[in-house]
Amino acid sequence: MRTATSSSKFPIAIAVAVLVLGGVAAAQSTPDTENGRYALSPAGDGFLRLDTRTGAMSTCTNSGAGWACYAQPDERAAMDAEIGRLQADNERLKAELAAREPAASGKTEEALPKSDSLKKTEPKVAEGERKIEIPLPSDRDMDRMMSFLERAWRRLIEMANRVQRDINGGKI
Numbered sequence: 001m002r003t004a005t006s007s008s009k010f011p012i013a014i015a016v017a018v019l020v021l022g023g024v025a026a027a028q029s030t031p032d033t034e035n036g037r038y039a040l041s042p043a044g045d046g047f048l049r050l051d052t053r054t055g056a057m058s059t060c061t062n063s064g065a066g067w068a069c070y071a072q073p074d075e076r077a078a079m080d081a082e083i084g085r086l087q088a089d090n091e092r093l094k095a096e097l098a099a100r101e102p103a104a105s106g107k108t109e110e111a112l113p114k115s116d117s118l119k120k121t122e123p124k125v126a127e128g129e130r131k132i133e134i135p136l137p138s139d140r141d142m143d144r145m146m147s148f149l150e151r152a153w154r155r156l157i158e159m160a161n162r163v164q165r166d167i168n169g170g171k172i
Helices: 002-029 075-100 139-168
Strands: 038-043 046-051 057-063 066-071
Touching: none
Parallel strands: none
Antiparallel strands: 038 046, 046 057, 057 066
């Protein structure tokens, strides 16, 4: 009996060892897609692979030598880098402007002459309120404008008549 028991324990121990080692081997050979790290989507003649932990994307295709995945450029990383560069430039330019501020304030030590061309004229004030008055054209200005428009209209009509005569061969 003793031999029967020891001989029956041996195959059980081997079976347990095979199962344990087989489980470890199976766990090592299990692709990462089964535990949810990668998401695969068909794309063209291959697959698009998304790493759900890092967000990196790769294009996987089957070449003659086997499957190969190539990382896709991350546009967000490029945009973040550009934003960082622009922010650094902005800070540098602000610092330069602050350093120039006293010299570029526009103040001078000398007094300006009384006939300063930069002096702003005050708008006309009507009835105690601050309103800008726009003067209307005088009757003389209106007459000049009307005579100009009449001359322009006559010239336009004469030009149209000449074109009509040229088209008709001199006949009206």
